[in-house]
Amino acid sequence: MPFDPELDEAPQLLARAAGAAGARPDLTQGGGGNVSFKLSGERMLVKASGVRLKDVTPAGGYALVNYGNIRRRIAAGPGGENEFSDFIRAQALPVKGAKPAVPSIETGFHALLNTVVIHTHSVYANILNMSAEGYALGRELFPAAEFVSYKSPGPQLCSAINDRARASGPQVFFLANHGLAVAHAGTGGALELNERVNETIRRGLSLPPYPGVEPAAGLSGRNAARLAHYGRNFILENILSPDQFLYCGPEALDGKGGTEAVNEVLTALFYILDCLKALKFTPKFLTKAEVSCLGAMKSGRYGAK
Numbered sequence: 001m002p003f004d005p006e007l008d009e010a011p012q013l014l015a016r017a018a019g020a021a022g023a024r025p026d027l028t029q030g031g032g033g034n035v036s037f038k039l040s041g042e043r044m045l046v047k048a049s050g051v052r053l054k055d056v057t058p059a060g061g062y063a064l065v066n067y068g069n070i071r072r073r074i075a076a077g078p079g080g081e082n083e084f085s086d087f088i089r090a091q092a093l094p095v096k097g098a099k100p101a102v103p104s105i106e107t108g109f110h111a112l113l114n115t116v117v118i119h120t121h122s123v124y125a126n127i128l129n130m131s132a133e134g135y136a137l138g139r140e141l142f143p144a145a146e147f148v149s150y151k152s153p154g155p156q157l158c159s160a161i162n163d164r165a166r167a168s169g170p171q172v173f174f175l176a177n178h179g180l181a182v183a184h185a186g187t188g189g190a191l192e193l194n195e196r197v198n199e200t201i202r203r204g205l206s207l208p209p210y211p212g213v214e215p216a217a218g219l220s221g222r223n224a225a226r227l228a229h230y231g232r233n234f235i236l237e238n239i240l241s242p243d244q245f246l247y248c249g250p251e252a253l254d255g256k257g258g259t260e261a262v263n264e265v266l267t268a269l270f271y272i273l274d275c276l277k278a279l280k281f282t283p284k285f286l287t288k289a290e291v292s293c294l295g296a297m298k299s300g301r302y303g304a305k
């Protein structure tokens with residue numbers, strides 16, 4: 001019998017976590033970020049690929065997967081990019097009244113952690129994740145947190161998280177050049193932990209308020225001005241995150257194509273670069289090899305998160 005979302009509280013709790021994280025452009029931009037909720041020892045709800053966090057509802061926008069199989073696969077060595085992604089897709093189970101959904105590319109590491117996982121591309125965490133000084137400072141602010149060096153999204157990142165993951169207890173992961181993941185036994189606890197980490201960084205570094213993302217047909221006025229300040233070539237040649245690489249290519253910087261996500265990602269990027277400059281921190285850009293690895297993923301199965 002397929003899972004019936006109307007007979008279970010979990011889809012509502014999942015949508016609550018997704019709504020809280022997804023409503024904030026300082027925490028999630030474009031299709032980035034994801035949340036999950038474990039129903040049992042084997043079953044988990046996780047944001048569907050290509051769905052924005054704010055569009056997850058109790059009735060849809062998520063996939064039901066057998067995360068027990070995913071954990072066992074990662075423990076055995078997840079294998080290559082495409083095989084791992086096909087394996088995760090194959091773990092999707094039917095949900096009553098919902099169209100078949102593809103689980104997020106990041107489902108793998110959700111499977112490894114406590115009951116509720118909130119993963120965002122928080123600009124505050126990323127100020128630590130994207131600077132040379134951030135690691136030491138992060139260790140000071142969050143002595144119990146885990147700091148994972150940069151891995152491309154997919155099997156490599158899952159293996160790195162698997163080495164430090166605990167199936168119970170609260171946990172905070174800083175993912176270099178990527179984002180933040182918090183895990184907790186309950187939705188309220190996970191939301192509070194997520195908020196506490198972000199506020200600790202904001203206050204600790206006296207960060208300025210996050211600018212609003214103005215709706216615009218092309219680039220927003222603010223983004224166009226910051227792009228002129230840093231220079232188009234600088235932004236194309238210096239990549240801080242997979243999101244920057246995927247969303248902010250030459251055409252996007254010219255204001256062509258769908259621009260809502262581009263404006264969100266650029267606003268985050270410029271906020272981070274501006275803060276690093278004000279703090280006199282050194283940005284830690286991805287290496288050429290890391291960027292070319294993302295290029296291969298972009299033309300492969302990785303696209304929407």
Ligand SMILES: [Zn+2]
Pocket residue numbers: 032033106119120121178179
């Ligand atoms: Zn992510």
